[in-house]
Amino acid sequence: MADMLRVGSTVLGVSDVRRAVEFWGRAIGYVPRDKEIDETWVVLVPADGVGQNISLMRSDTPVQERPRVHLDLYASEPDREIDRLIELGASRVDWPDYPPNADFTVLADTEGNRFCVIDKSA
Template sequence: MLRIGSVVMGASDVRRATAFWTAALGYVPREEPEDDWVVLVHPRGTGAQISLGLSETPVRERPRVHLDLYAGDAEDQAAEVERLLALGAHRVDWDSYPEDADFVVLADTEGNRFCVIDTGRA
């Protein structure tokens, strides 16, 4: 049976992206980061890895793959969004939010989009 081992994202500055994602998720580099590649893992070795690879490809406005980061409830979601913004993320002006969206679309320091989800809704 297969399982997800790593989600791979492109970065024009792998070290900057590494700094953002290690602070955002508490992940650590699996081995010494290089200028063009790093694999980040949960410190307890659980869950999917995040791999960051040097890329010259421009960021897509509507990427086909992105991360969903789960927050416990609306209060936790708001706090996490503010924390991620302070780390260098930015809000994405996205025109496809449903009226009662349980997610907020952000982009990391490299422009890679991700969502912060309020999982406390029924």
């Protein structure tokens, strides 16, 4: 029987690859797979070798207010992580659809891509 497919990388469209490499590298501890940073495409890998790759692709497509795909980042101390991410250049998104007692916060990276910080403290 052949091996099943597996997710190798999640790709984010960005307008400035270098800026996105800097943000995501500091945000989640990822590093470029290759020494040279291409201005159109970079694969980021976990520095500790654990986790899925994230690729950054140069794109002129406008940011979607309600993206069909986004990253969920789990945090045991979400408030602390949100503050840290904002210091790195992320911004809070005025999200109109928070449910009561939401366990997540919607942020945007330096490129405007939405992502969530999920409270996993419980």
